[in-house]
Amino acid sequence: xxxxxxxxxxxxxxxxxxxxxxxxxxxxxxxxxxxxxxxxxxxxxxxxxxxxxxxxxxxxxxxxxxxxxxxxxxxxxxxxxxxxxxxxxxxxxxxxxxxxxxxxxxxxxxxxxxxxxxxxxxxxxxxxxxxxxxxxxxxxxxxxxxxxxxxxxxxxxxxxxxxxxxxxxxxxxxxxxxxxxxxxxxxxxxxxxxxxxxxxxxxxxxxxxxxxxxxxxxxxxxxx
Amino acid sequence: xxxxxxxxxxxxxxxxxxxxxxxxxxxxxxxxxxxxxxxxxxxxxxxxxxxxxxxxxxxxxxxxxxxxxxxxxxxxxxxxxxxxxxxxxxxxxxxxxxxxxxxxxxxxxxxxxxxxxxxxxxxxxxxxxxxxxxxxxxxxxxxxxxxxxxxxxxxxxxxxxxxxxxxxxxxxxxxxxxxxxxxxxxxxxxxxxxxxxxxxxxxxxxxxxxxxxxxxxxxxxxxx
DNA sequence: TCGGGTCTTGACGCGATCCTGACGCGCCGT
DNA sequence: ACGGCGCGTCAGGATCGCGTCAAGACCCGA
Numbered sequence: 001x002x003x004x005x006x007x008x009x010x011x012x013x014x015x016x017x018x019x020x021x022x023x024x025x026x027x028x029x030x031x032x033x034x035x036x037x038x039x040x041x042x043x044x045x046x047x048x049x050x051x052x053x054x055x056x057x058x059x060x061x062x063x064x065x066x067x068x069x070x071x072x073x074x075x076x077x078x079x080x081x082x083x084x085x086x087x088x089x090x091x092x093x094x095x096x097x098x099x100x101x102x103x104x105x106x107x108x109x110x111x112x113x114x115x116x117x118x119x120x121x122x123x124x125x126x127x128x129x130x131x132x133x134x135x136x137x138x139x140x141x142x143x144x145x146x147x148x149x150x151x152x153x154x155x156x157x158x159x160x161x162x163x164x165x166x167x168x169x170x171x172x173x174x175x176x177x178x179x180x181x182x183x184x185x186x187x188x189x190x191x192x193x194x195x196x197x198x199x200x201x202x203x204x205x206x207x208x209x210x211x212x213x214x215x216x217x218x219x220x221x222x223x224x
Numbered sequence: 225x226x227x228x229x230x231x232x233x234x235x236x237x238x239x240x241x242x243x244x245x246x247x248x249x250x251x252x253x254x255x256x257x258x259x260x261x262x263x264x265x266x267x268x269x270x271x272x273x274x275x276x277x278x279x280x281x282x283x284x285x286x287x288x289x290x291x292x293x294x295x296x297x298x299x300x301x302x303x304x305x306x307x308x309x310x311x312x313x314x315x316x317x318x319x320x321x322x323x324x325x326x327x328x329x330x331x332x333x334x335x336x337x338x339x340x341x342x343x344x345x346x347x348x349x350x351x352x353x354x355x356x357x358x359x360x361x362x363x364x365x366x367x368x369x370x371x372x373x374x375x376x377x378x379x380x381x382x383x384x385x386x387x388x389x390x391x392x393x394x395x396x397x398x399x400x401x402x403x404x405x406x407x408x409x410x411x412x413x414x415x416x417x418x419x420x421x422x423x424x425x426x427x428x429x430x431x432x433x434x435x436x437x438x439x440x441x442x443x444x445x446x447x448x
Numbered sequence: 449t450c451g452g453g454t455c456t457t458g459a460c461g462c463g464a465t466c467c468t469g470a471c472g473c474g475c476c477g478t
Numbered sequence: 479a480c481g482g483c484g485c486g487t488c489a490g491g492a493t494c495g496c497g498t499c500a501a502g503a504c505c506c507g508a
Contacts, residue, residue, distance in 0.1 A: 097321065111311075114315045193457095216464070417466090441484070455504070456503070461496105
């Protein structure tokens with residue numbers, strides 16, 4: 001089932017969208033402000049985002065940027081502003097399409113289909129597999145030798161950040177910021193401890209890791 | 225260079241598009257009817273198609289279907305018809321976007337960028353390749369003979385500075401300042417040692433370097 | 449209130465990395 | 479021919495970062 005995240009602070013419009021999308025067999029989640037939208041998208045990655053630019057807390061473009069920081073999920077922007085520059089700004093910020101209000105529901109649905117069709121070949125890799133274990137980001141689940149692996153919340157969060165950038169080096173600061181919060185970028189003891197635990201649970205030979213690689217002095221890297 | 229195929233039977237509009245696109249460093253080809261467009265796209269596959277629906281010979285949607293039969297190239301449809309149903313038909317036929325005439329050139333360019341961004345498999349990763357090794361600056365990774373090369377932080381930093389200015393001479397002072405810090409501009413022993421290590425790890429014949437060239441008395445140069 | 453699980457924190461040993469000095473070689477000007 | 483200069487090479491010791499372990503603090507459900 002295709003999951004859609006609707007971000008809008010107008011309850012009437014949200015209700016109309018929810019009803020129409022549910023009727024088309026989409027799974028719909030909603031958020032009424034930017035902060036909630038970012039959190040909800042992170043905890044429960046959607047297949048498509050419909051984003052109203054007029055939000056109470058964040059600028060809509062900041063939400064686009066926040067999402068684009070870690071995901072390629074298609075984003076369709078809704079806005080009452082019909083100027084060329086508004087469209088250029090939103091599209092260049094990373095949005096896939098820009099629909100001006102008022103809009104026809106059938107047109108929006110067609111644009112959703114077009115965006116989803118285009119995004120399909122790159123299914124945002126919700127499942128990553130190595131020769132030792134399989135990580136299902138959507139289901140928040142790790143399987144090794146056919147059996148699920150028990151991970152603590154912190155362990156999972158750390159693994160998630162690494163797996164989201166396969167092959168790329170993730171610095172100490174990035175990991176600490178994403179998992180523990182911006183205040184912990186100095187501490188570096190956490191990483192050593194939790195990387196060791198992840199390796200103990202996931203690597204075939206924890207003493208000689210082949211997937212959770214340490215780059216001395218810089219950070220760590222997930223190798224698929 | 226990105227190749228764009230413009231399909232339209234209105235010479236004025238075509239000329240306007242060609243001028244604007246060429247100015248943005250696109251490579252532009254044109255076709256004034258559907259048959260020509262399909263033939264030209266087949267003989268010279270474009271990276272993006274801009275397609276006017278009002279063509280003399282074929283229905284525009286047949287052109288979309290013809291292209292979609294064998295390619296996933298992004299298609300942006302232009303049309304004077306602003307009804308919801310026209311848009312739904314075009315998008316469901318396989319078009320990526322639908323722009324109604326009259327349109328703003330900047331909006332069209334932004335929508336082109338969005339479509340190209342989405343269609344690109346690897347959105348321009350900053351990688352530098354030589355005949356011996358490949359440097360991926362984003363992932364902080366070096367590959368040689370298919371296997372990743374282990375570099376120490378200092379080695380990597382030094383290589384990074386050199387690779388960021390391909391073909392250009394980088395003086396001793398610049399290298400020392402960027403890698404070791406402004407206080408070390410006098411010392412020059414570090415460079416000799418670390419250049420040697422880089423060559424040992426990267427050059428096919430470390431005794432006769434072909435990519436990490438020394439410029440006696442001045443500095444070093446990375447040759448792609 | 450108790451108990452299990454999770455998170456933090458510190459200390460320790462070891463290996464990798466970095467720095468350093470010395471040596472040999474080739475180039476170039478004298 | 480000779481000496482100076484710059485570069486490449488090597489190996490040893492100091493230092494740093496990483497992996498490991500264990501004990502205490504904390505949270506949450508029973």
